[in-house]
Amino acid sequence: MVLLALLAVAAGPSAAQERLVSKQDADRIFGLNRSQWEAEARRMVDSQTWKIWPGPVDRGTGIIATDPKTGVGLAVRPSFRDAQGPPETLVVGSYYPSGTFRRFSDQTRREIEAAAGTDFGTAYSVAVAFSSTASPAPGFDVVEVIITRPRR
DSSP: OHHHHTOOOOOSGGGGGSOSSOHHHHHHHHTOOHHHHHHHHHHHHHTTSOEEOSSOOTTOOOEEEEOTTTOOEEEEEEEESSSSSOEEEEEEEEEEETTSSSOOOHHHHHHHHHHHHHHHGGGOEEEEEEEEEOOSTTOEEEEEEEEEOOOO
């Protein structure tokens, strides 16, 4: 549980100034193989703080936690190619109540990517995606940080 407790969630529309995930967190997750991640995810789900993140699990289990007081959620999904190696991709999603953001701009995306690029250095490639979803009700504004490790 300590692993994902370290993930920092942005506190709303000021996401460009807030850290969504740290390099230390990414290093830890990218250091796991699939069975180690699955064991960690099961422990977190068993804690009843985290739930399985709906969606395909053929490349790794995703988990999500929401704060019932604020309606803000955090989802983590590493994507594994095989059982032996580390994840190829790590997606960390911050879920905000629908309407938190009036619009998602390319400028905001570039600012978040630049800040993350500074934090992560050359060890990772970072991209940011914004979306809105109506399900589950009342819906969410979503900021996803997609982290990959360059092939060596």
